[in-house]
Amino acid sequence: MRDLSVINELNIDFMGIRRPAVILSGVVLLLCILAMVIRGFNLGLDFTGGTVLEVGYQNPAELSDVRTALEAKGFTGATVQHFGTRSDVLIRLAPEAGEEASAELSDSVFQALSEAVGGQVELRRVEFVGPQVGEELREQGGLAVLFALIGILVYVALRFEWRFAVGAVVAIVHDVIFTVGMFALFQIPFDLTVLAAVLAVIGYSLNDTIVIFDRIRENFRRMRKGTVIDITNVSINQTLSRTVVTSGTTLLVLIALYIFGGEALNGFSLALIIGVVVGTYSTIFVATAAVILLGVSRADLLPVPKEGAEAGSSLP
Numbered sequence: 001m002r003d004l005s006v007i008n009e010l011n012i013d014f015m016g017i018r019r020p021a022v023i024l025s026g027v028v029l030l031l032c033i034l035a036m037v038i039r040g041f042n043l044g045l046d047f048t049g050g051t052v053l054e055v056g057y058q059n060p061a062e063l064s065d066v067r068t069a070l071e072a073k074g075f076t077g078a079t080v081q082h083f084g085t086r087s088d089v090l091i092r093l094a095p096e097a098g099e100e101a102s103a104e105l106s107d108s109v110f111q112a113l114s115e116a117v118g119g120q121v122e123l124r125r126v127e128f129v130g131p132q133v134g135e136e137l138r139e140q141g142g143l144a145v146l147f148a149l150i151g152i153l154v155y156v157a158l159r160f161e162w163r164f165a166v167g168a169v170v171a172i173v174h175d176v177i178f179t180v181g182m183f184a185l186f187q188i189p190f191d192l193t194v195l196a197a198v199l200a201v202i203g204y205s206l207n208d209t210i211v212i213f214d215r216i217r218e219n220f221r222r223m224r225k226g227t228v229i230d231i232t233n234v235s236i237n238q239t240l241s242r243t244v245v246t247s248g249t250t251l252l253v254l255i256a257l258y259i260f261g262g263e264a265l266n267g268f269s270l271a272l273i274i275g276v277v278v279g280t281y282s283t284i285f286v287a288t289a290a291v292i293l294l295g296v297s298r299a300d301l302l303p304v305p306k307e308g309a310e311a312g313s314s315l316p
Helices: 002-008 014-038 063-072 102-117 131-159 162-185 192-222 228-238 240-260 263-293 309-313
Strands: 050-057 079-083 085-093 121-129
Touching: 014 162, 014 228, 014 263, 050 102, 063 079, 063 085, 063 102, 079 263, 085 102, 102 121, 131 162, 131 192, 162 192, 162 263, 192 228, 192 240, 192 263, 228 240, 228 263, 240 263
Parallel strands: none
Antiparallel strands: 050 085, 050 121, 079 085
C-alpha cells in the first residue's frame, strides 16, 4: 500500500511530452503499415484453409524428426508443434493446387510418420478447412473489428462527448495496427486465436481509457483552477497506480501463459502482451492527446443547466 501511495503522489508531466510521443507513434505505425502492405501476414490455416492432423507417439517426439519425415515424403512447409504433451504432435498442412480430398492426404502423412518410427504412432484427429471457409473467416474477422470500433465510438460519444469518442477510437486503432503490424513485421503466424486476442485488446484498451476519461471529467467539474493540460496531467497521475497494478498483474499472467502454455497458445498470449503494453501507452499519450488536440474545454463537460433553473433561482 505504501508503494501505491508513492505512485499516487507523483506529478509527472505526461502531456508535456505528448508531441514527441505522437511522433514516435506515427513512425512506428508507418513501419507497421508498410510491413502489412509489403510483407503481408503469415496467415494460419484458419484463414487460408488446409489440413490439420493430431498424432500421438508412444514416446516423446522431437519436432525436428517429424519435420524431416514429412519433408522426405514431399510434405514441405508443414507447421509442426506439440499439443498438450511432448508425445502429442499437431501438424498443419497448407492446401495445394489440385488437392481434392483430405482423406488421401492424411493417409499419406500418417504412413510417412509411421515408417519413420516403425509404426509407433496413432492418428487421433483429422480436420480439413476449405479455402472458401478461410476466406469467409477473414471477412468476418475484419467485420468484427469494424463493428467493435463503431460500437465503441457510439458508446463513448453518448457517455462523455464526441471528442472523447474520437480519442478512444484513435487509441484503439493505434493499438490494433501496432499489434497486427508486429505479427506482419516478424511473420508470426496469424490465426483465429490471434484475432480473438486482438478483439480482447480492444476491450482492454477501452477499459483503461474510460477510467482516465472519467477522472478527467470529474476533475473538470471539481477543479476550478488549472488549464486543460494541468487537469489532464492530474487525472493521469491519480489513476496511475490503478494502471500500473492492472497492467502489471495482467502481464504476469500473460507471460506465464506464453512460457508455459505451449505453442498452441503462443500467438494468443503474445498478441495480448503486445496489446496490453501498447494499450497502456496509448491511453496516456494517444487518447488524451487526441482529446486535447480536438480542443476539449471545461464547458464541454460541465452539466447543462435545466431550463428554467436560472429563472427559478431569481424568484424572491
